[in-house]
Amino acid sequence: MTADLVIDVRDLHKSYGTRKVVDGLTLAVKAGEICGFLGANGSGKTTTIRMLCGLVRPNGGGGTCLGLDIIRDAPRIRLQVGYMTQRFSFYEDLTVTENLDFVAAVYELDNRREAVKAIIDRMGLADRAGQLAGELSGGWKQRLALAACVLHKPKLLLLDEPTAGVDAKARREFWDLIHDMAADGLTVLVSTHYMDEAARCGRIVYLSDGKLVVQGTPDEVAKGSGLITFEATGPNLDVAARTLRKMPGVESAAVFGSALHIAGMDRAALERAIQSLDGGLAWHEVPPQLEDVFIHLLSQPDRPHA
Amino acid sequence: MNGFSFRRFLAVLRKEWIQVRRDPFTLRMIIALPVMQLFLFGYAINADPKHLPTGLLAVDHSKYERTVIAALKNTGYYDIRPLDSEAEAERGLADGELLFVVNIPPNFDRSVDRGEQPAILMDADATDPSAIGNAAAALAALTSALDRDLPPAARSAPARAPFQFEVHARYNPEQLTVLNIVPGLICIVLTISTLFVTTLSITRETERGTMENLLAMPVRPIEVMLAKVVPYIVIGYAQVILIVAIAVAVFGLPVRGSVALLTLALGLFIASNLALGITFSTVARNQMQAIQMAQFTLLPSFLLSGFMFPFKGMPAWAQWAGELFPVTHALRIVRGILLKGNGFAEIAPDLWPIAVFTLAVTLVATWSYRVTLD
Numbered sequence: 001m002t003a004d005l006v007i008d009v010r011d012l013h014k015s016y017g018t019r020k021v022v023d024g025l026t027l028a029v030k031a032g033e034i035c036g037f038l039g040a041n042g043s044g045k046t047t048t049i050r051m052l053c054g055l056v057r058p059n060g061g062g063g064t065c066l067g068l069d070i071i072r073d074a075p076r077i078r079l080q081v082g083y084m085t086q087r088f089s090f091y092e093d094l095t096v097t098e099n100l101d102f103v104a105a106v107y108e109l110d111n112r113r114e115a116v117k118a119i120i121d122r123m124g125l126a127d128r129a130g131q132l133a134g135e136l137s138g139g140w141k142q143r144l145a146l147a148a149c150v151l152h153k154p155k156l157l158l159l160d161e162p163t164a165g166v167d168a169k170a171r172r173e174f175w176d177l178i179h180d181m182a183a184d185g186l187t188v189l190v191s192t193h194y195m196d197e198a199a200r201c202g203r204i205v206y207l208s209d210g211k212l213v214v215q216g217t218p219d220e221v222a223k224g225s226g227l228i229t230f231e232a233t234g235p236n237l238d239v240a241a242r243t244l245r246k247m248p249g250v251e252s253a254a255v256f257g258s259a260l261h262i263a264g265m266d267r268a269a270l271e272r273a274i275q276s277l278d279g280g281l282a283w284h285e286v287p288p289q290l291e292d293v294f295i296h297l298l299s300q301p302d303r304p305h306a
Numbered sequence: 307m308n309g310f311s312f313r314r315f316l317a318v319l320r321k322e323w324i325q326v327r328r329d330p331f332t333l334r335m336i337i338a339l340p341v342m343q344l345f346l347f348g349y350a351i352n353a354d355p356k357h358l359p360t361g362l363l364a365v366d367h368s369k370y371e372r373t374v375i376a377a378l379k380n381t382g383y384y385d386i387r388p389l390d391s392e393a394e395a396e397r398g399l400a401d402g403e404l405l406f407v408v409n410i411p412p413n414f415d416r417s418v419d420r421g422e423q424p425a426i427l428m429d430a431d432a433t434d435p436s437a438i439g440n441a442a443a444a445l446a447a448l449t450s451a452l453d454r455d456l457p458p459a460a461r462s463a464p465a466r467a468p469f470q471f472e473v474h475a476r477y478n479p480e481q482l483t484v485l486n487i488v489p490g491l492i493c494i495v496l497t498i499s500t501l502f503v504t505t506l507s508i509t510r511e512t513e514r515g516t517m518e519n520l521l522a523m524p525v526r527p528i529e530v531m532l533a534k535v536v537p538y539i540v541i542g543y544a545q546v547i548l549i550v551a552i553a554v555a556v557f558g559l560p561v562r563g564s565v566a567l568l569t570l571a572l573g574l575f576i577a578s579n580l581a582l583g584i585t586f587s588t589v590a591r592n593q594m595q596a597i598q599m600a601q602f603t604l605l606p607s608f609l610l611s612g613f614m615f616p617f618k619g620m621p622a623w624a625q626w627a628g629e630l631f632p633v634t635h636a637l638r639i640v641r642g643i644l645l646k647g648n649g650f651a652e653i654a655p656d657l658w659p660i661a662v663f664t665l666a667v668t669l670v671a672t673w674s675y676r677v678t679l680d
Contacts, residue, residue, distance in 0.1 A: 055521055079524055089519035093328045094321065105317030106523045 004031045006156050006187040007052060009063030009070060014047050014056060014210075021047045023210035024061070029189060029203075034182050036201030037191035040298055044210035045191040046086060049158045052189070053083045066155055079107070082149030086160040088141045092134025096125055096144055099133055100151060107152040115151060123147040123177070139170030146174065150181065157181070159190040163197065175200055195291040204290075206297060213297060218290055227288040227296055228270055229263040234281035247273040252295050263292040314525050318533035322507075326537045332503065340495040340545050341552065347491055348557050353483045354440050356382045360406040361389040361398050368415040370452055374426065377451035378408070383441035395429070405431045405438055418452065421460060477645045485560075488553040489640040490613040492546055493575065493633050497607055500542050500576055504583030505600045507534045508675075509593045527675035531588075531668075535580040542576040543569070562647030568640065571653060575636040578664040582632075585671040607633045632660045 007029040014022040022044040029035045037045050050056040052065050054074025063070060068077050090099045100119060104112040120129055123143050128136060133144060142162055149157060157178075163171045175197060182188055190201070198204050198218060205215040214221055232240070237260040244253040244262055249269020253262040260281070264270045274283055326333070360378070364371055378384045384406065389395050398404035409427035411417070417424035428445065430438045453461045478485045508530075511517040520530065546569075553559035583600070590596035608614055610628035617628060628634045635656035642648035642656075 053522055055518065075524065078522055081522075083519075083522040085515065085518050085522075087515040087518075089515045089517075091321065091325065091516060092514070093325055098321070098324060102317055102321045103523070105320070106314050106525050108311065108313050108524075 005029065005064075006031050006033075007035075007063075007065050007189065009052070009061065009065070011061035012048065012051060012058050012063070013060035014044075014051060014058050021210050022051070022058070025207070025210065025212055027205065027212065029187060031187050032182060032185055034178065034188045034190065034200070034202045036198045036204040037189060037207065038193075038198055038204055038294065039191075039207035039213075043207040045207055046160055047210075048207070049083070049160050049189065049191065053077060053081050053158055055083075079152070080155045082152070082154035082157045084145050084149045084157070084159045084162050086164065088133075088145060090133050090141075090145060090148060093132060095130050095132055096120070096136070097129045099144060100148055103148045103151050109152060119147045119151050139166045139174075142166055142170070142174065146177065150186075155187065157186055157188045157190075159188065161191050161193065163192065163194065171197070195289075195294065198290055198294075206294070208297065222288045222290055222293050225288060225293045225296060226265060227263050227293055228265065228267050229261055229286050229288045229292050230270060230274060230283050231286045232260040232262075232274075232281040232283045233258060236280075240277060240281060243277065244273055247276070249273060251299060252292060261286075261289070261292065263288065263296060265296075310526065310528060315529040315533055318525060318530055319536055322533050323537050326541075336499055336503075336541055336545065337548065339499060340491075340549050343495055344488070344491055344549055344552055347487045348484045348553075351483060351487060353436070353486070354481065355437055356441075357385045358383055358405045358438070358441055359398075359403060360384040360386045360408060361395050361404045362386050362408050362410070363389050363392065363395055364408075364410040364414075365412050366410070366414060370415045370418055370455060371410050373455055374410070374448070374451055375408075377448045381441070381444045381448070383444055399429060399431050402431070406441070418456070419460070482557075484553075484557045485645060486641070488549070488557060488559050489644050490611075490637050492549050492572070492640055493611070493636045494608065494613055495545055495549060496542050496572070496576055496636075497579055497604065497633050499545060500538050500579040501583045501586075501603070502597070502600050503538055503541075504535060504580050505586045505590075505596045506593055508584065508587035509590050509596045512591075513593060521676075527672055531584050531671060531675070535577075535584060538580055539573070539576055542579075543572070546572055559644065561644055563643035563649065567650060567653070568643045571636070571639045571643070571657060574657065574660050574664070575632055575639075578632040578660050578667070581664045581667040581671065585667050585674070588671050588675045603631070607631055610634065611637050613637060629659065630663075632663050635659050 005028050007027055009028075010026045012022050012025040012027075013020070021042075025044070025048060027048070037049070039045055047056060051058050052070060054070060054077055057071065065077050066080050070077065091102070094102065097116060097120070100116045101112065104115050109115050120126055123146065125140070125143060125147060128140055128144075133141065136144065146159075146162065149159075159178075163174055166174070171194070178188055178190070179200070190197075192198060201218065203215065203217055204221055206213045206221070214224070216224060237255045237258075241253045241255050241260055241262075244250050244260075247269075249264045249266040250262050250273050251264045253260065255261075262270060262273070362375065375386055379386060386408070389398070389407070395404070395407040395409075399407060407429040409429065411424055411426070414424055414426075428442070430442060432438060450461075475481055508517075511520060550559070550561070554561065582603070586596050586599040590599060606627065610620065610624055611617070611631055611634040612628065613633070617625065617634070620628065638656050639648075639653045642653055646652075
């Protein structure tokens with residue numbers, strides 16, 4: 001049963017001084033899965049990813065990654081894992097090709113030149129191959145970083161906020177590439193703050209203060225939250241949102257295009273809030289969106305979920 | 307996975323070499339620094355300063371006086387100009403306009419003729435003893451300056467010494483400061499360029515964020531460190547060739563020993579500096595700390611090695627401290643090979659301390675290279 005678990009870690013702890021960054025995290029990721037890693041800034045996502053590839057030693061707990069012990073076998077795990085750091089960490093004074101060639105050589109790939117050429121073609125980097133990495137825009141840098149991570153054909157990709165600060169089109173293309181690679185059997189653990197990206201994951205894991213708060217498919221997480229959401233259309237939505245936000249029981253009220261969303265845990269309170277408005281808005285209940293759920297989770301980090 | 311991989315080492319080396327080539331500013335500094343220092347030290351620094359400004363206080367302007375002053379000028383150490391008053395002399399010494407004031411007493415000629423052995427007072431600014439030392443020493447020979455003007459009976463009877471010393475200034479018969487400086491300069495320039503550049507190499511990876519990636523890849527610390535060091539060995543040799551070529555062509559530096567031996571010994575010295583630089587680089591948390599550590603070692607390298615001041619003139623504890631630095635030994639080796647024509651047997655006592663230092667420092671570096679981000 002554990003055979004098809006690519007990541008299988010239990011009760012991981014990591015603290016810096018007295019601050020507990022990761023506090024009893026248990027995580028299991030199946031082969032071929034795209035697992036989204038969500039949580040507020042400082043919730044322990046980066047530290048967890050670093051522990052998985054042996055860059056940070058856990059203070060407690062342990063487990064396996066690709067069937068190898070994350071403490072004892074860290075060097076062997078690194079050979080089979082592609083890790084893309086949050087900050088661009090390739091050499092800005094080297095060209096795209098030179099960076100990739102360096103990575104290929106460090107992994108001692110046979111047919112280095114062919115491997116580099118193949119990845120350049122696959123990632124659509126051919127036009128930029130001779131450009132210095134420091135001169136690339138954010139989207140291209142991130143593509144180069146992804147290319148470098150998958151060059152040695154890893155079995156597991158660990159991506160730490162790979163699309164931060166990248167435009168929508170580049171993000172879309174990046175995720176197409178990730179799905180493309182997952183189709184080939186690659187397992188992906190990716191941390192993100194974007195809800196549209198979370199929705200594209202097979203499973204999402206939400207961290208808060210170094211603890212796992214909720215996990216499941218995006219649908220399960222949305223439904224399991226117990227959150228009730230109403231949507232309204234009509235005039236002056238911004239004014240209505242401002243009024244509703246102050247009402248008891250309304251956890252969030254936000255305008256999306258031509259619709260106003262309000263969410264809360266208490267149905268009666270929400271309905272009272274709606275009725276107290278002057279009207280003119282057409283209300284109906286909608287299934288909770290991931291975004292609503294995460295804003296709900298972010299606003300009450302101490303509340304443990306089942 | 308474990309153990310040294312030559313292919314991975316070559317991969318990092320290739321990367322480092324591209325980075326060195328793409329940094330034209332550093333490359334230019336690496337060439338400009340030794341050339342500038344060579345000319346500065348070669349032409350500007352003189353351990354035997356001459357033509358020192360000297361004031362003259364005299365009232366008589368007599369015959370003997372003129373003879374004595376001519377003799378002072380002829381030593382080459384004194385540039386003499388007459389002063390009007392004692393006050394002017396005091397002011398000159400105080401503000402540094404004058405290093406010496408010659409006071410010739412009134413009735414000098416008559417006192418000499420009467421055999422009273424009058425004293426000429428030399429006021430000297432001794433705040434910098436080395437500036438006036440040789441000039442003052444030259445005075446001893448001048449007491450016979452009046453001999454031609456005096457009757458035989460009154461001449462300074464040359465004492466018939468029972469024996470005498472004869473100084474034979476070997477290796478550098480003209481006692482040219484530049485010949486002493488150039489070998490030292492080779493060592494100092496190598497220290498500056500190799501130590502500083504490598505000191506920054508690993509901290510730069512940390513600060514640019516590339517270290518996290520490097521750690522996540524299967525490279526071993528020793529491969530990274532060696533690869534970071536090798537380009538600078540090449541650069542170090544280029545600097546040595548440049549310095550020696552200019553020193554031979556412009557300053558007439560003799561090359562009396564084996565060039566191959568010099569190359570070998572300097573290779574070891576370069577390695578010791580690079581090892582130290584890498585160690586600083588791994589111990590330091592950021593570039594600022596790394597630079598401070600390098601500067602901390604640079605000062606004793608200048609002062610205790612025998613580069614600036616004679617090594618044997620230092621107290622024993624300072625000599626012991628000086629012996630710890632590879633630059634001290636390298637300096638003796640380079641002076642020995644270039645000026646004295648020393649061979650392997652003569653330089654061996656200075657080779658092994660550098661080797662031991664290199665080994666010890668490399669161990670520290672390997673031990674403190676952080677393989678995790680903790």
